[in-house]
Amino acid sequence: MTYKIAILGTGYVGLVCGVGLADFGNRVTCTDIDGEKIDLLARETIPFYEPGLEDYLKRNRKEGRFFLEKDPEKAIRDNDFIFIAVGTPSRDDGEADLSYLEEAVRTIARESKEPKVVVTKSTVPVGTNRWIKKALLHLNPAISFLVVSNPEFLREGRAVQDFFHPDKVVVGTEEEEAREVMREIFRPLYLLNTPFIFCNLETAELIKYANNAFLATKITFINQIANLCDAVGADVHVIARALGMDGRISPKFLHPGPGFGGSCFPKDTKALVKTGERYGADMSLAREVVIANERQKEEMIRKLQKLLGDIRGKRVCVLGLSFKAETDDVRESPAITIIKKLLQEGAKVQAHDPQAIPNARKILGEKVQYFDDMYQAMKRCDALCLLTEWNSYRNLDLDIVKSNLTGRVILDTRNVLAPELVKEKGFIYEGVGRR
Numbered sequence: 001m002t003y004k005i006a007i008l009g010t011g012y013v014g015l016v017c018g019v020g021l022a023d024f025g026n027r028v029t030c031t032d033i034d035g036e037k038i039d040l041l042a043r044e045t046i047p048f049y050e051p052g053l054e055d056y057l058k059r060n061r062k063e064g065r066f067f068l069e070k071d072p073e074k075a076i077r078d079n080d081f082i083f084i085a086v087g088t089p090s091r092d093d094g095e096a097d098l099s100y101l102e103e104a105v106r107t108i109a110r111e112s113k114e115p116k117v118v119v120t121k122s123t124v125p126v127g128t129n130r131w132i133k134k135a136l137l138h139l140n141p142a143i144s145f146l147v148v149s150n151p152e153f154l155r156e157g158r159a160v161q162d163f164f165h166p167d168k169v170v171v172g173t174e175e176e177e178a179r180e181v182m183r184e185i186f187r188p189l190y191l192l193n194t195p196f197i198f199c200n201l202e203t204a205e206l207i208k209y210a211n212n213a214f215l216a217t218k219i220t221f222i223n224q225i226a227n228l229c230d231a232v233g234a235d236v237h238v239i240a241r242a243l244g245m246d247g248r249i250s251p252k253f254l255h256p257g258p259g260f261g262g263s264c265f266p267k268d269t270k271a272l273v274k275t276g277e278r279y280g281a282d283m284s285l286a287r288e289v290v291i292a293n294e295r296q297k298e299e300m301i302r303k304l305q306k307l308l309g310d311i312r313g314k315r316v317c318v319l320g321l322s323f324k325a326e327t328d329d330v331r332e333s334p335a336i337t338i339i340k341k342l343l344q345e346g347a348k349v350q351a352h353d354p355q356a357i358p359n360a361r362k363i364l365g366e367k368v369q370y371f372d373d374m375y376q377a378m379k380r381c382d383a384l385c386l387l388t389e390w391n392s393y394r395n396l397d398l399d400i401v402k403s404n405l406t407g408r409v410i411l412d413t414r415n416v417l418a419p420e421l422v423k424e425k426g427f428i429y430e431g432v433g434r435r
């Protein structure tokens with residue numbers, strides 16, 4: 001069975017789900033209020049960096065299953081399934097900003113002339129899908145709407161792989177009919193024995209927040225253990241390995257660093273704290289994670305200060321701007337916060353990133369000098385600060401680093417370099433939780 005699906009919001013999630021659902025054999029139309037994104041995609045240019053996505057886009061367009069539409073209203077009218085994948089960024093007070101989603105829901109209500117299944121992929125606070133149900137009924141009582149909460153768990157940088165091989169698919173709905181069609185749409189995954197979790201709307205919404213807050217907590221935990229390792233002379237990697245051998249813990253997400261970032265963990269952890277406040281439930285653990293994560297970024301500055309003395313007037317080479325490797329996303333990237341702080345302290349920053357310079361430039365402007373060549377970025381610098389774990393940084397040619405870098409300080413906030421080799425070359429090396 002071929003379903004007619006419109007995806008509202010053609011960002012990281014919307015586009016990956018769009019080409020993925022098309023690849024399953026459905027007829028998918030991606031639409032966005034940002035017409036430039038659709039123009040770029042029409043020229044088969046992906047507006048962001050996501051490995052493997054371009055091939056799927058090209059193939060599904062060529063084979064007549066994937067379409068682009070500049071007018072969201074038309075996309076809604078022409079399709080039976082409307083997936084909402086719009087952004088839900090953090091507001092200044094930590095609550096999720098639902099204005100894009102609310103606008104999308106109003107448009108769906110206004111443009112629907114026939115029954116629709118509305119599937120929320122965006123991460124939304126508990127109670128939002130029930131509000132969507134009520135709003136659609138109130139705004140367009142003549143039409144039958146089925147509402148599904150289907151949170152997305154893909155990871156940027158591995159999004160395509162994650163779409164086709166998810167750990168789980170969560171379907172929150174109270175209508176049997178909606179459950180059946182969702183099972184059908186995701187049938188290829190069902191056949192692969194992917195676990196499906198069917199639950200009510202609130203449970204599905206909260207699974208997503210609990211999932212992200214748990215991972216953020218795990219990262220924060222190992223970061224704090226790493227800081228203690230620094231103080232007592234222990235090695236966090238040996239500790240993380242030992243912890244990971246305990247089946248109850250698992251070895252994943254036990255890698256220390258400069259703090260978590262990205263478009264999801266920071267905003268979702270903050271939003272969970274806000275939800276707790278609204279319902280009078282204690283979310284003190286998540287609240288502390290948010291605070292400790294900010295401190296972790298400051299800890300990186302403190303380390304650099306310790307190595308360089310006064311930062312004022314020093315020239316620092318930063319390797320990595322994105323919040324993690326294999327993405328150009330700089331939303332809440334620790335690198336951006338750390339660079340802002342370095343600039344505030346009076347340092348000059350020379351930066352390199354394989355993909356994220358255009359996005360970083362939108363935030364940092366020309367206060368930073370950007371380089372396409374990582375070795376050029378090191379020239380005349382007093383220190384090298386590695387902030388994102390791109391593979392190209394793992395195998396730095398230390399002889400070139402030595403001849404280009406004026407100073408001898410290397411701060412490796414991702415622990416990707418081999419400390420012995422670096423020290424052998426005469427550098428002063430500092431990692432996170434290991435010597």
Ligand SMILES: NC(=O)c1ccc[n+]([C@@H]2O[C@H](COP(=O)([O-])OP(=O)(O)OC[C@H]3O[C@@H](n4cnc5c(N)ncnc54)[C@H](O)[C@@H]3O)[C@@H](O)[C@H]2O)c1
Pocket residue numbers: 008009010011012013014031032033034037072085086087088100101103104107121122123124152153154155156263264
């Ligand atoms: N990025 C991730 O790794 C990830 C993973 C899982 C879940 N999520 C969640 O998925 C949602 C989307 O995230 P993203 O990173 O893809 O966001 P994004 O900012 O990359 O894309 C959102 C898109 O929605 C568009 N949009 C806004 N209002 C619209 C409307 N009314 N109609 C049509 N388009 C509209 C915007 O122009 C933008 O292109 C968020 O709730 C996020 O928390 C993201």
